[in-house]
Amino acid sequence: MLLLTCPYCGVTAEETEFHPGGQAHIERKAGTEHSDAEFEEYLFLRNNPKGVHLERWRHQYGCGKWFNVARDTRTLEVYGSYEIEAKEPPQEIKDRIAQRLAETGLPEKTVN
Numbered sequence: 001m002l003l004l005t006c007p008y009c010g011v012t013a014e015e016t017e018f019h020p021g022g023q024a025h026i027e028r029k030a031g032t033e034h035s036d037a038e039f040e041e042y043l044f045l046r047n048n049p050k051g052v053h054l055e056r057w058r059h060q061y062g063c064g065k066w067f068n069v070a071r072d073t074r075t076l077e078v079y080g081s082y083e084i085e086a087k088e089p090p091q092e093i094k095d096r097i098a099q100r101l102a103e104t105g106l107p108e109k110t111v112n
C-alpha cells in the first residue's frame, strides 16, 4: 500500500483515496508541426520503468487536484509529491532519490 501526500491540501492517505494518471511530464506533441509518428508516441507510448518513476495522481476523494509523485516501482518507496505545474521534481526530492539510491546501491532504473 502506498502512502501519498497531496501537495495542495496536505492530506496523507492510502493510495485508494487517489487515482493514478500515468507517467508525468509528457510533452504534448499535437498539431501540424509534429509528425504522425510523434503524435502516436505522445498518445500511446509510456515508460514503464523498474525503478524511479515520476507519475501523476489525482486526489480523487479529497480536493480533486492533480499532482506529481516520485516513487520507486521496485520498492514502492515514495520519495515525495509536488505540484502538477512543475517541470521536474524539486531539488529536495531529487536529493532524497540520490541519497536512497546511494544507500541501497540500486541503479536509478533497470528497465525503462
Ligand SMILES: [Zn+2]
Binding pocket: 006, 007, 008, 009, 010, 011, 059, 062, 063, 064, 065
Ligand atoms: Zn488534496
